[in-house]
Amino acid sequence: EQEEAMSLKDAPAITSDGFKLELWGNIAHPNEVSSVLSFGGKGIGLFRTEFLFMNRNNPPGEDEQFEAYSKALAEMNPNPVVIRTMDAGGDKEIPYLNIPKEDNPFLGYRAIRIGITEEGLLLTQLRALLRSATYGNLYIMFPMISSLWEVKRAKDLLRKAARQLKEEGIEQGSAKIGIMIEIPSAALMADELAKEVDFFSIGTNDLTQYTLAVDRGNAKISRWYDHLHPAVLKLIDMTAKAAKKHKIELGMCGEMAGDPLALPILIGMEFDELSMSPPAIPKIKRLTRKTSLGRAKEITQKALLMKDATEVRTFLEEMTSQL
Ligand code: PEP
Numbered sequence: 001e002q003e004e005a006m007s008l009k010d011a012p013a014i015t016s017d018g019f020k021l022e023l024w025g026n027i028a029h030p031n032e033v034s035s036v037l038s039f040g041g042k043g044i045g046l047f048r049t050e051f052l053f054m055n056r057n058n059p060p061g062e063d064e065q066f067e068a069y070s071k072a073l074a075e076m077n078p079n080p081v082v083i084r085t086m087d088a089g090g091d092k093e094i095p096y097l098n099i100p101k102e103d104n105p106f107l108g109y110r111a112i113r114i115g116i117t118e119e120g121l122l123l124t125q126l127r128a129l130l131r132s133a134t135y136g137n138l139y140i141m142f143p144m145i146s147s148l149w150e151v152k153r154a155k156d157l158l159r160k161a162a163r164q165l166k167e168e169g170i171e172q173g174s175a176k177i178g179i180m181i182e183i184p185s186a187a188l189m190a191d192e193l194a195k196e197v198d199f200f201s202i203g204t205n206d207l208t209q210y211t212l213a214v215d216r217g218n219a220k221i222s223r224w225y226d227h228l229h230p231a232v233l234k235l236i237d238m239t240a241k242a243a244k245k246h247k248i249e250l251g252m253c254g255e256m257a258g259d260p261l262a263l264p265i266l267i268g269m270e271f272d273e274l275s276m277s278p279p280a281i282p283k284i285k286r287l288t289r290k291t292s293l294g295r296a297k298e299i300t301q302k303a304l305l306m307k308d309a310t311e312v313r314t315f316l317e318e319m320t321s322q323l
């Protein structure tokens with residue numbers, strides 16, 4: 001099966017009735033770009049930059065970050081690379097940030113909250129990103145957005161970085177700007193947020209965790225954690241509709257993007273791009289080519305009316321077993 005899927009390496013991910021989906025890979029280090037390419041990925045939908053900041057005593061400087069980003073961009077060029085600004089905090093500990101011990105780290109001082117508070121850190125990262133943009137097709141993505149003001153603040157900082165580079169006579173490129181939709185408030189406000197950005201990428205790992213109040217890493221409560229829960233599907237649907245209305249790009253980079261069961265729903269909502277762990281790409285491509293947009297839309301409408309995750313899961317198992 002994997003072999004059959006791999007034989008489609010260079011074929012497009014297109015449904016039987018002509019709907020085209022982009023399948024991209026998630027990476028945590030620039031040297032993983034080659035793995036995405038080898039599985040037929042046509043872009044990087046999530047470059048988690050935390051690795052650059054972890055297991056060390058001080059933050060990486062602008063030049064070190066520039067090296068890492070430009071390497072990934074050059075190797076993927078002209079295909080897109082979505083680079084997410086540092087998503088520290090939560091379960092990802094970074095000692096030199098001196099984050100006080102928190103009772104609820106997942107609800108704590110993390111990601112964009114750090115970025116717009118300790119501006120120097122994010123400013124350095126944004127300078128490195130703008131410099132690297134001349135090497136490829138850069139999308140800059142901000143994590144853990146919960147409100148409109150954070151997007152505005154992050155964009156202000158990006159403009160500041162661009163202004164500084166210009167004044168210093170340092171070469172810079174342009175980038176598309178987007179946000180992760182991974183907090184329920186962002187999904188609920190997607191119609192407003194869409195006016196501010198070029199793209200959304202839905203982070204279903206955190207969106208599921210925060211919607212269902214289930215710690216994503218706690219095995220004991222894993223039966224409560226399900227991205228097919230209708231409440232999660234409704235938030236994804238709202239986000240998708242807002243993206244379509246405002247004609248911005250719609251992607252997904254959480255685990256759900258690589259879940260074969262979820263695929264008809266994601267096609268039915270007309271996602272432009274799904275980004276997943278590279279080995280998942282061939283199978284999702286094979287299934288996409290066996291699906292039709294028309295049928296996927298019917299499946300999506302039915303699933304959105306279901307009463308609980310089990311009902312959705314059983315229904316989707318039945319639907320996808322026919323592929
Ligand atoms: C997510 O939350 O779905 C996501 C892709 O980000 P991370 O897993 O890095 O939190």
Ligand code: MG
Nearest residue numbers: 182203205206
């Ligand atoms: Mg996340």
